[in-house]
Amino acid sequence: MGFFSELNGRVVGGPSILAADFAHLADEVRRAQAGGAEVVHFDAMDNHFVPNLTVGPVVARSLVAAIDIPVDAHLMVENPDNLIPMFVEAGVASISVQPEAVTHLHRTLKMIKGGGVEAGVALNPTTPPEAIEWAVPYLDYVLVMSVDPGFGGQKFIEEMVEKVRRVRELYGLPVQVDGGITAETAPLMVEAGAQVLIAGSAVYKTGDPAGEMRRILEAGRAAHRG
């Protein structure tokens, strides 16, 4: 049970908080919800794995309490094991880790699942889908990064469309996509098999978060092969 395991073939999406106004996070999420967002993507960065620093479990806890859609935590941190129990305690619905930042991935995924939340891996653009073959029994979703993690507003990496197709073919797990997702790139990703569309800049940097969220979801759904 959970957000990813209950998608039932639907294409869904939500905003990445990275591009939102952090002084009004819950309101920013509600703006995207007005455009059909069903999940919010919470980017945690540590200035070690990525050269940027954002927020952690304390802010996640407040956000969970203030909104009524699931919070999906994307941990771009080295050694996430210390943080996982705190994110679980904060009430997030799912946690993805970057396998490039984790030494004992099996242990880390078991820790996430043991906390009763859904587990994912977020693959850097050059990390091959085959790298997670033996992690699949412990996964509820795969996040294909279509930019290098660390910043919003970067250029979409086109080859990631084929990577989505490959991940879907290999594992059949729900694929989430993150990085440079817009109403133009979303259909390419959905046609290749992506089901969960995450967008930061495209939603929040245009002045119409609800309208842009809706546009991305409609464009994605129009490309869905069912």
Ligand SMILES: O=C(CO)[C@@H](O)[C@H](O)COP(=O)(O)O
């Ligand atoms: O995880 C990340 C970046 O590391 C993403 O969640 C970005 O925040 C997406 O931002 P846009 O590329 O949509 O602006």
Ligand SMILES: [Co+2]
């Ligand atoms: Co992210």
